[in-house]
Ligand SMILES: Nc1nc2c(ncn2[C@@H]2O[C@H](COP(=O)(O)OP(=O)(O)OP(=O)(O)O)[C@@H](O)[C@H]2O)c(=O)[nH]1
């Protein structure tokens with residue numbers, strides 16, 4: 001009804017301005033007593049083309065609108081002779097209007113339907129996302145990230161929710177859930193759920209893998225409400241330790257980890273169990289750091305901090321760099337409307353554990369005439385200037401030569417007996433060599449490490465700006481009980497003191513933890529790494545806390561992806577302009593309505609669905625061969641109030657007419673038209689039984705007689721004229 005009204009606004013009367021019912025002359029004038037705004041009736045010519053196009057049918061009733069005036073004019077002249085003719089408001093046809101060609105109309109129809117569908121889809125999408133936005137504002141999402149490092153595997157649980165803060169275009173609040181962990185009290189540097197050793201020590205050891213993974217999953221399950229388990233995403237990312245393995249070993253590891261995780265209650269995909277590149281690890285760490293320091297995506301843009309993430313095996317360096325280095329270290333990160341141009345790279349082998357190993361390899365090179373059998377049988381002994389006096393320990397050196405398969409599991413590496421022979425000067429020099437790769441693995445052509453960073457491969461941009469030194473740097477500061485404000489010289493001082501202690505004293509001077517014997521080396525190593533390796537001065541360094549880990553960066557970026565639809569719809573600057581979703585939805589809605597009206601104006605361009613709501617359709621199911629719909633039935637479409645005050649179209653009712661309404665052995669089946677009013681609605685799209693009786697006539701006749709009885713009953717509530725007309729009809733039908 002409403003749609004019909006709107007359509008009328010946009011639809012001039014097909015045959016001129018008047019909206020009076022269009023009635024062909026010569027046919028009995030319909031009962032226009034009703035207030036029907038639209039009445040249609042047909043000339044009762046029974047003639048070949050009762051005003052419809054040849055081979056037209058009521059099925060093509062809609063084509064009625066589009067029949068060819070030229071043709072009709074011709075017909076008209078015939079009808080005039082036969083007492084039946086079409087006329088505008090009982091007059092003749094309108095002056096001929098150019099009829100668009102069929103193909104052009106088809107094009108118009110197709111374009112308009114596609115546009116309607118697009119508008120409708122956009123409206124649904126925007127509306128849906130807007131609803132989702134408001135629904136999800138309060139909703140939290142959980143993320144579990146496994147950091148599969150070279151010295152251990154850790155689980156981090158994050159809760160992400162939305163919080164629209166004015167000073168940042170990043171309205172994501174991340175909370176790290178660490179319930180039940182207090183490892184710092186037992187001397188550990190980190191309060192994190194961790195299992196040791198790292199995955200790279202568990203190749204071909206499925207049992208060891210299960211022991212490394214299951215405690216982490218069980219712990220994570222306790223951090224997250226049970227109802228949220230299925231919507232929690234689990235990412236398992238391996239770093240340098242696994243990165244440096246042979247492909248066969250790393251794929252064995254990832255495959256088995258994936259099969260063990262299949263039983264976890266969280267959502268995990270195969271592509272989420274992987275080795276991340278050093279660059280990825282670097283910018284995840286940078287993202288985490290600048291999120292925690294509220295620099296990430298700040299509006300207006302703030303100077304971000306560089307990140308130095310020192311692990312057991314690798315070192316990640318990330319910083320904003322407007323100079324665009326032309327190599328793989330370039331990275332662009334867009335947060336909201338803020339663009340960050342980054343230089344990010346990972347230096348393999350510069351981690352704390354690998355650096356110590358490099359010192360061992362360097363010492364091995366100095367041992368003359370090393371007997372290979374001694375190496376294989378683990379009988380080689382070496383003195384190390386960075387080990388406390390009295391220290392004796394077995395060290396497995398994986399870089400010390402060809403891997404030697406030992407035992408069934410084929411452990412790789414060479415066992416060397418290390419003996420403490422502390423010498424601070426030699427130790428500092430060894431640390432510098434471990435940093436200065438030119439003397440370590442491949443001679444750099446004439447590079448003077450005093451003039452430029454030796455740790456950096458050729459072409460890598462030199463770090464500049466303020467840096468947070470996290471992970472391994474934090475671990476060394478904490479080991480020597482130094483505050484974040486301590487200088488690098490303080491580190492050297494503490495290291496020297498520690499080295500001078502006898503091992504039994506040194507070992508008990510700190511809480512139990514891994515790698516205590518290596519801190520005499522680590523002190524001069526991190527200072528040399530920063531100063532000679534990266535050319536970073538003390539003033540550029542801020543020592544970060546142990547809570548800044550790259551896993552937080554993973555969760556932030558995943559949460560950003562998941563919620564970005566929300567952010568977009570809140571008018572955030574993602575589209576580099578503010579769009580108010582409400583305005584957008586309104587514009588879309590109005591344009592859809594206007595387009596639908598325009599489409600209906602194109603008349604028979606309307607898809608059948610829309611047409612049916614206006615008119616009942618009849619399928620001429622003639623027993624006779626004549627396919628032309630030559631039903632001379634004086635139908636009339638009437639609108640009548642259906643109790644709810646809403647007008648619903650009644651189907652045409654038969655008018656009393658001198659002519660027999662139907663003189664043929666054929667039946668008209670009423671095609672239930674799909675109506676704008678669903679059958680369950682209060683307004684029934686009605687074909688009152690009377691009209692059924694009228695419209696469905698078959699040669700049996702009997703079927704309808706019962707119907708006609710019903711018709712009289714069912715019309716009890718009808719108006720007087722209706723009643724009189726139905727009485728006439730029933731009389732007629734009994735003829
Ligand atoms: N695994 C572990 N290492 C600790 C802990 N406390 C101090 N450390 C020291 O920190 C170093 C490892 O730092 P991480 O950042 O965990 O290194 P990782 O992630 O295992 O190594 P990468 O794979 O190179 O990133 C180790 O060499 C330890 O000596 C601890 O609780 N667990």
Ligand SMILES: [Ca+2]
Nearest residue numbers: 149239311312
């Ligand atoms: Ca790490």
